[in-house]
Amino acid sequence: MAKAFITGITGQDGAYLAQFLLDKGYDVWGLARRTSTGGLHLDRLEWLGVLDRVKIVEGDLSDLSSLIRIIAEVDPDEVYNLAAQSFVATSWQQPHLTANVTGVGVLNILEALRLLKSKARFYQASSSEMFGLIQHEKQSEQTPFYPRSPYAVAKLYGHWITVNYRESFGMHASSGILFNHESPLRGEEFVTRKVTAGAARIKLGLASELRLGNIHAKRDWGHARDYVQAMWMMLQQDTADDFVIATGQTWTVEHMVDIAFAHAGISVKDHLVIDPALFRPAEVDVLLGDPAKAQAKLGWEPTTSLEDMIAEMVDADLARLARRAA
Ligand code: NDP
Ligand code: GDP
Numbered sequence: 001m002a003k004a005f006i007t008g009i010t011g012q013d014g015a016y017l018a019q020f021l022l023d024k025g026y027d028v029w030g031l032a033r034r035t036s037t038g039g040l041h042l043d044r045l046e047w048l049g050v051l052d053r054v055k056i057v058e059g060d061l062s063d064l065s066s067l068i069r070i071i072a073e074v075d076p077d078e079v080y081n082l083a084a085q086s087f088v089a090t091s092w093q094q095p096h097l098t099a100n101v102t103g104v105g106v107l108n109i110l111e112a113l114r115l116l117k118s119k120a121r122f123y124q125a126s127s128s129e130m131f132g133l134i135q136h137e138k139q140s141e142q143t144p145f146y147p148r149s150p151y152a153v154a155k156l157y158g159h160w161i162t163v164n165y166r167e168s169f170g171m172h173a174s175s176g177i178l179f180n181h182e183s184p185l186r187g188e189e190f191v192t193r194k195v196t197a198g199a200a201r202i203k204l205g206l207a208s209e210l211r212l213g214n215i216h217a218k219r220d221w222g223h224a225r226d227y228v229q230a231m232w233m234m235l236q237q238d239t240a241d242d243f244v245i246a247t248g249q250t251w252t253v254e255h256m257v258d259i260a261f262a263h264a265g266i267s268v269k270d271h272l273v274i275d276p277a278l279f280r281p282a283e284v285d286v287l288l289g290d291p292a293k294a295q296a297k298l299g300w301e302p303t304t305s306l307e308d309m310i311a312e313m314v315d316a317d318l319a320r321l322a323r324r325a326a
Helices: 012-023 043-047 064-074 088-093 095-115 150-169 191-203 224-235 253-264 292-298 306-325
Strands: 003-007 027-032 055-058 078-081 121-127 173-178 210-212 242-245 272-274
Touching: 003 012, 003 064, 012 027, 012 043, 012 224, 055 064, 064 095, 078 095, 078 224, 088 095, 088 150, 095 121, 095 150, 121 150, 121 224, 150 173, 173 224, 191 210, 191 253, 191 306, 210 253, 224 242, 224 292, 242 292, 253 306
Parallel strands: 003 027, 003 078, 027 055, 078 121, 121 173, 173 242, 210 272
Antiparallel strands: none
């Protein structure tokens, strides 16, 4: 039975990837960090019904010794490095933490693999945020990077150290440059989930308004369930490589709000408030990915439209709130 080790297993992608790999028959291990209040944050795994089938080990991406101990113990065939301080807005508030976890954390896990002479295949969760101030209208593996936040700068380090370890030590290390992907398990601080949870609250009379920042920003949004499949596909290639994963379509935040509010049956003009405090110090105005290489080499295709995904998220938020009220 192939063994996979996932850092960030308690996050959105980690939970979907764990479910995907379990369905493929993998022995799935995941890294989780202790907190004083909430235990190990295992609710997403529980939501997907896979918590009792994964093996959780305690450690932290910023603690090299914990990673060495865990890699030695688990001896994985595939390592998916999904752990990160992943929220762009927070990266201006906590830039050092973001650099240490989202950037140098990648080096830590690569070093743990190298020092232990592990033959594991490695996946790094890189981000379209690295394109930032876009240099090509449609961003591909050839597009130069121009990061616009401490998060994106840290991700750029993670991307290049992955490429460098592949070229320096012959490691099977791939970097997936994933565009925004969402789901009912997306953190509530990200705009899609903030909107779907907000629409659900307004619909149920639990809130009267939703406050947003720049609604003219455009994103290429896909579904996390589709995107974790691409991660696995990358590690099944004979040769490690880098791939853009995207839908090839871009929409404004405003358009996404329209879909969510229409699905919830509430009016945008009566409830949406623009709050300048939510504008970012530097914005990424538009992202639009070109997934042609992933389609040709991996045979990967996105399967979920923005409309269907947002409807799924609104329905899940309505159901959650109804359960809480019951
Ligand atoms: P989440 O924010 O949902 O999950 C992040 C995960 O990282 C959580 O499991 C979190 O644990 C863990 N983590 C944070 N800090 C540490 C640490 N110091 N040590 C160990 N674990 C830690 O992110 P997503 O699932 O959405 O994204 C997965 C990865 O893909 C991230 O690296 C993200 O930056 C990247 N990415 C995501 C995109 C997206 O649109 N979703 C787009 C492109 C890239 P805890 O539960 O304890 O907080
Ligand atoms: P990001 O692309 O990783 O930063 O994903 P987010 O979902 O956090 O943000 C996507 C876009 O939505 C960015 O351009 C934000 O500026 C914009 N946006 C507008 N209002 C909000 C808001 O209230 N919260 C968040 N998170 N983003 C917002």
